[in-house]
Amino acid sequence: MAVSEAVVRAVGLEKRYGLRTVLRDVSFELESGGALVVTGPNGAGKSTLLRLIGGLAAPSRGLLEIGIERRRVGFLGHEPLVYRELTALENLDLYGRLYGVPERRERIGMLLGRFGLWEARRQRISSYSRGMTQRLALCRALLHEPDLVVLDEPHASLDDDGLALLDAELGTLAAAGKTLVVATHDPARVAALATGSIALGHA
């Protein structure tokens, strides 16, 4: 039987902001192709843990090993990480250039079509609804076909169509052997994909 290697390994992870500890003694291991579901109440440190895994913050204590190059991580945060005065096409084209996405225009067109944003591709993001912005943020996170996909409450702001699209996309990613980390308040929604879970409490 083939032994999967750990893509993410955390031992005694701790994160402090000043005197406030937001994450304390978190340990887990996530194998390649696995899906880790992170749950917990507001303020438990879910977003902080995902920022650490995404490489956007450094742990204050403990060990965090990411076995994937930084640019092979796809990250969806609370913010869409796009420019509000650019259009969807312009935002994705910028990120496509930075990630060095091959056949960028075809990939952008395919994602915008899949997430139902093709008709609105030339609108500025400042005119988008929250749900449309979340769909675009998902397009941005998946644009470069990342190997490790880190999603912080991806279901937030989506309507029923958007939720169905996201569920289908998560299933596709899991079937393609991508490694997933999903923070959610609705663990039942991703239970079928999960290979592991962490329930965070207040530190």
Add this chain to the structure above:
Amino acid sequence: MTAYLGDVAALARKDLRLELRARDTLPAMALFVVATLVVFHFALPGGASEDAAYGLLWVALVFTALLGLGRAWAPESEAGALDGLVLATSDRSAIWLGKALATLAFLLAAEIVALPAFALFFAPLDGPALLGVLLASVGICAVGSLVSAMAAAARGREVLLPLLFLPLAIPLVVGGVGSSISPEPGAYLAFLGLYDAVFAILSWAAFEYVVTE
């Protein structure tokens, strides 16, 4: 290297596109520098030396640059786009270099308005003085793009930016005024060139730590 320069070009082009669309930085800089020169024109006593006028030009240019730097990272702050760039760039210093080049373009555009206005109100600038303005502008944007990124990530950014930037701009003012009024401006121009090289390298190397929590 090609990928790095491609990232820098894409980032600088994005800032120029945002400015062409929003027009919230360059018009403010141009209006501010002209208004400041008008105020100085009436404030400077008749018969004051040209040297004093050159000093006032540099005050106007530094504060105009400060105005632009205060807005430099606003698009990145609005929707967390800086995090997106940090994740996507092959080398995070490309974010700084792209921003510095875009800010330099805005500052040079404001100076294209300011220098004829200065010639109209006070005196024209000669070749060494113009070269001094160019070199000082490079230094302002190199160090200013770094400290404005630091300020943008902090509370009280409006206060923090001038506190960080103005002390670092003093050598540029010394070099700029010297290149404008000295009969032998070569040493001042060399000083400005050295400042640009040193602070560009320091800013390039330090940016990684500015954008990492």
